[in-house]
Structure formats: structure tokens, C-alpha cells
Amino acid sequence: MAKKNNIGLGLAALAVGAGAVAAVTKGHKAEVKKEERKAAVKAAKQDYRNTELGRYDKNSKGIYYSNGNYEAFARPKKPAGVDEKNAYIVGSGLASLAAACFLVRDGQMPGSHIHILEAMDIAGGACDGIFDPARGYVMRGGREMENHFECLWDLFRSIPSLEVPGASVLDEYYWLNKADPNYSLCRATEKQGQDAHTDGKFAISDQGALEIMKLFFTPDEQLQDKKITDVFDEEVFSSNFWLYWRTMFAFENWHSALEMKLYLKRYIHHIGGLPDFTALRFTRYNQYESIILPMTCYLKDHGVQFFYETKVTDVQFNIEIGRKQASSITVDHKGQVETIDLTENDLLFITNGGCVESCTVGAQDKAAGFDPTIKPGNGWDLWRRVAAQDPSFGNPDKFCSKPEESNWESATITTLDDTIPQYIEKICKRDPFSGHTVTGGIVTVKDSSWLLSWTLNRQQQFRDQPKNQLCVWVYGLFSDKPGDYVKKSMRDCTGKEICMEWLYHLGVPTDKIEELAEHSANTVPVMMPYIDAFFMPRAIGDRPDVVPKDAVNFAFLGQFAETPRDTIFTTEYSMRTGMVAVYSLLSIDRGVPEVWGSTYDVRCLIDAAVKLRDGRKLTDMELPFVKKLALKEALRKIEGTDLEKFLKKYNAI
Numbered sequence: 001m002a003k004k005n006n007i008g009l010g011l012a013a014l015a016v017g018a019g020a021v022a023a024v025t026k027g028h029k030a031e032v033k034k035e036e037r038k039a040a041v042k043a044a045k046q047d048y049r050n051t052e053l054g055r056y057d058k059n060s061k062g063i064y065y066s067n068g069n070y071e072a073f074a075r076p077k078k079p080a081g082v083d084e085k086n087a088y089i090v091g092s093g094l095a096s097l098a099a100a101c102f103l104v105r106d107g108q109m110p111g112s113h114i115h116i117l118e119a120m121d122i123a124g125g126a127c128d129g130i131f132d133p134a135r136g137y138v139m140r141g142g143r144e145m146e147n148h149f150e151c152l153w154d155l156f157r158s159i160p161s162l163e164v165p166g167a168s169v170l171d172e173y174y175w176l177n178k179a180d181p182n183y184s185l186c187r188a189t190e191k192q193g194q195d196a197h198t199d200g201k202f203a204i205s206d207q208g209a210l211e212i213m214k215l216f217f218t219p220d221e222q223l224q225d226k227k228i229t230d231v232f233d234e235e236v237f238s239s240n241f242w243l244y245w246r247t248m249f250a251f252e253n254w255h256s257a258l259e260m261k262l263y264l265k266r267y268i269h270h271i272g273g274l275p276d277f278t279a280l281r282f283t284r285y286n287q288y289e290s291i292i293l294p295m296t297c298y299l300k301d302h303g304v305q306f307f308y309e310t311k312v313t314d315v316q317f318n319i320e321i322g323r324k325q326a327s328s329i330t331v332d333h334k335g336q337v338e339t340i341d342l343t344e345n346d347l348l349f350i351t352n353g354g355c356v357e358s359c360t361v362g363a364q365d366k367a368a369g370f371d372p373t374i375k376p377g378n379g380w381d382l383w384r385r386v387a388a389q390d391p392s393f394g395n396p397d398k399f400c401s402k403p404e405e406s407n408w409e410s411a412t413i414t415t416l417d418d419t420i421p422q423y424i425e426k427i428c429k430r431d432p433f434s435g436h437t438v439t440g441g442i443v444t445v446k447d448s449s450w451l452l453s454w455t456l457n458r459q460q461q462f463r464d465q466p467k468n469q470l471c472v473w474v475y476g477l478f479s480d481k482p483g484d485y486v487k488k489s490m491r492d493c494t495g496k497e498i499c500m501e502w503l504y505h506l507g508v509p510t511d512k513i514e515e516l517a518e519h520s521a522n523t524v525p526v527m528m529p530y531i532d533a534f535f536m537p538r539a540i541g542d543r544p545d546v547v548p549k550d551a552v553n554f555a556f557l558g559q560f561a562e563t564p565r566d567t568i569f570t571t572e573y574s575m576r577t578g579m580v581a582v583y584s585l586l587s588i589d590r591g592v593p594e595v596w597g598s599t600y601d602v603r604c605l606i607d608a609a610v611k612l613r614d615g616r617k618l619t620d621m622e623l624p625f626v627k628k629l630a631l632k633e634a635l636r637k638i639e640g641t642d643l644e645k646f647l648k649k650y651n652a653i
Helices: 002-047 094-105 150-156 169-179 206-216 240-249 257-266 268-273 287-301 379-387 421-428 495-506 510-519 571-585 602-612 625-637 642-649
Strands: 086-090 114-117 130-132 136-138 188-190 305-307 310-320 323-333 336-341 346-351 408-415 443-445 452-455 470-476 521-528 554-557
Touching (some): 094 114, 094 150, 094 554, 094 571, 114 310, 136 408, 150 571, 206 257, 206 602, 240 443, 268 602, 408 495, 421 470, 495 521
Parallel strands (some): 086 346, 114 305, 188 443
Antiparallel strands (some): 323 336, 408 470, 408 521
16 A cells, blocks of 8 residues: 555656646747747837837937927826935036926926035026126126927926916916017127118128038038138138127137037028027026026925035046946035935936136126136036046046137126117117017127127016116127227226227217216126137037936036037027936936927028028029039929929029
């Protein structure tokens, strides 16, 4: 029996074993079939070409680009593990505030987990606008927008207006610019306040237009470290086109040809609006009150923490093959230094560089001077420390090593009575106290040694500004040249002296200039050694990617981070870097709106080519005989087609 039992047990065990083997075999076969099905589906996808499969797959940066309302109005799901993460943001400029807003809105990170570290005692960075009791009203710059700032408008539809109950900043802005559209009635003056009669014309030769078109189609790789003077000559530089372009965007002849090309491609749809500024949209108030303040209020309402007078003096990284992690930051708060250790769950957003670093502020009776010294703890110093740790973190010295080539000076002139406004009105042909568009953008003094430009946006520019005062923003591209009336360089002039130079070019009689500058205005100058630093000639890789390759918990923000196709010195660029950084590090499943695709739109290309030549048909271009013959033959072949109709519609033929 025992033996039988043993046999029975053996058979039972064998049966169990056989069942197990069968089960395993069956499971194995099922797994094999599953893999076969996967392989078959994959092969089918690869073989099937006419499809959108994979269109929205994330790229190496953890994002994908999108367009259209389907993606624009979508709300992403809450990212996994976001409640366990913290975010540290270096700086509180527009890019930093945008990143914080995207962390709150789309990342759904608790506001108390977001820490903004700002060296100054106020947020905003370069987007400023303050009343200094000791000096007066001060605006270092202004911000103009256009309708295709896709990331900016995406965010501003979610930021509540501080002026209109129940409205967003986008609503407020949209309604304002619909009711009061922007356009200029005098783009340039000469001979002490006389209209220069640019008359909306580019006044560029066919050769100059061809030079611009050639640059448009030159590959980026061929433009590395090249200057604009390497691609243009007097055919362009002597034209109204260059006068409009350099003064609107603050380009200098020695700046980057690559950046010039990127601007052309980015704003090709606005070439026709360049002479009279119909392409532009402006805020109601100065950039701080209209842009920065609504964002900071939104963030504070969500519990985001702001730490002012707090410098980040160093960042340390653990760098391994295939992995880069920010491991600590060194923070100086009012002289108290501490190191904050970072884990993989601590996200770090770094504003590298800074266009308004090393600024010096003057006053009515004091020159701003010029001191480009890079001090410990500022944006350039921090970027140098970061860049020394890995080549993918960029090359700051490409941008900050030649301040004589990257500076210009601005001034805020506040009129104190009704004597100066009459000269303003004579030029802009509008009542400056109306509350509506005044100059419609800058008025450039064509024959100014400083290449002076000035603008008067909707007044009042500050909410608390007295109704009988105007705030005028003035800037000069050549801060080192002697003035035409005040025989001193702009950087060496007091506020009063800068006002005198401006009044001279405004057409004020010379015997009244000094008195008006002294008693009828208050002027505050600001010297900015690195305000054009992002335009300096550069090569690919000199700016770090927003999220460098293999980065696990950090990103770069702002004007010195690299994001494809967009152009620096814009609010949109800052917003875009913030959005890309947040979406990448949190793996947010929503598309980043692509840069508007006008550069790929044949309608925009043809329209721009015609308008650049002041409406002259492309068939009227001065061409060699052989090319003219070829053109004639091509036109014969498209006769009677939709292509012919299209070209006629845009006055190309």
C-alpha cells in the first residue's frame, strides 16, 4: 500500500507537474502571440504611410508641438506625483512668472510648493515700471505684442484682469486693441521735428530686397558667428527698411545675422505692418502694471511663495553619463548664506544671463553713467558658474564680453505742464491726453547722432499718474556719440540734458529748450550695458536648450535659453521657455503651441515680397535678360490657372 500510495503520490505529482507545464506552455504561447500581435501592429503602422499616427508623440524634450483649437482649449490631466514635488525658480522675470503660472494651472502643483527667489525687492525683471519718490516715474523699456504670441495668449486667457471684473488679461487686452487699434501717423522726423516723409515706404532697391530674400533662405548653420554686415551692404543699410527695423527691434549693424534671419522668418506676416506699426498691439498701462502685476496676484492667490532680496549665487550638479541632476543651490538672503540640497523631486528653473544686469539709474540732475561690471550673484556670474560644469549649459561670454556692442540707454520723461505736449501733438497728430493711441509706436529721429527714438503710449501710463502729466519713453542706440544739441554722449548726460536733446529734435525753439527741460519736465535716464546681449553673434549651442539633454530636474528660462524658431527680445519668447520647461519636467500631456507658421505660408511669403518692394510687381524686378526670359516663359505656362489668379490677387504679377 505504501508503495502504491507512493506511486499514487508520484502520479499525482506528475499530473500536477504536467498541468503546470501545460499552463506555463500555454502562458508562454499566449505571451508569444501577444508579442507577435504587437510586432504586427508596429509593422502595420510603419507600412501604413497615409496617417497621423505618432504626430503627437513626445520628442526628446518630453513635449510635442500643436496648433488649432482642439489642443488650445484642452486641459491636461494632473501629472503623476506632482504633489510630492517642489519647484525652485531663480528670478522673477516674465519667464519665471510664466513657469510658475504653468506649474499652477497645467502642472496643478500646490502653490505652497513653488518658491520664487528674486534678487531685487520687486518682481518683474526687465518688465518694470515704477514711481521712485526720489527720482520720479521710471520705465526701462516697453513691450509690444502681436496677435500670434501663442504661448502668451494661452496663459493670459487664464489670468484674471485687475481692471475688469470677470474678465481675463486676454479679454481686457483684446477689447482694448479692437476699440483702439494701433497705427502711427509719423514714423520718423528730421530737421528738428519735421516729418521725414518715410510715408510708409521701405525705399529699398531690388538688390537690397534680394539680399534680404537670400538671408531668409540661408540655413542657420551657415550664419553662425556672422554679423549683419556680413550679409547686407548699403543697398539695405541706406533704406527705410533698415531704419524701421533697427529702431523697432534695436538691432545694430554688428549684431547677429542668424538672429536677423530668425526675426525675418518669425514676422514675415507683419512686413506690411512694419512702416506704420499696424502689426503691433499695446497694453493699457506700463509693462509692470499691465503684465507683471496680474501674474503675481494670480500666483499669490494660489499660495506661491516669493522670496525677495534673495540671490542664487551658485548651482551644483551631479553629472553622469546619460544623467544630469541639479543637486544644490547656494542662496544669499540679505547677507545670510545657505545651501539648499535638491533631490530628483525638486525641480529647478534657472534664469541664465540677464539683459538688464548692471543697469545704472540716473536722475534729473544726474547722469546714469556706464558700469558694465559683472558682480557676484547677478545673472551673468551665475550662468558662468553653471556653464563651467558642462558644455551643454551654454557659453555666456559670447553674449556678455562686449558691453560696448550690446548697450543702449533709455529715459523716462514726465511732462509737468502743458508747454511740451503741444510739440508732441504737432508730430503725432493726436491729442496726447485722450487716453487713446498717441504715437502708435516709436518716432525715430532720422538725423539724430544718438539715433534717438521716442514713444508716447496710451496715457496715463501709470494708474496713479496725474491726469495733467504725460510719460514719454525715449531711447538712443548710440550712447557713446556726442549729441546734436547737447554736445555730450548720452551716457554722460543728466536727465535734464537728455530732455534738452529730445526737445531740440522735437522742434522746440532753441531759446526755450533749457527752461522747458528744467521746469516743464522731469527725466530719469537708465543705462543698460547688456540690453542687446542676446543679439550678439553666436553659434549653435551658445545658448543652452531649455531642458538640456539628460537633464532630470532642471531647466533654463528666458532670453538666453534656446527654443526652436522663436525670437528673443519678446514677451512670447519668455513665456514659451517657461511653458516648455514645465511641460517637459512634469511630462504634461498637452501640446506646446507651435510658433506661428507664416514662414511656411506661401501667401505670407508672396505678400511680404511685394510689400517689401513698396507694392511693385515681382515681374517689374530688374533682372538679367536670361532670367527675364525664363520668368516670361513660366508666366505663360501658368496662364489661366489658379496659380495665376493667386499671384494676381497679391499683386505679384
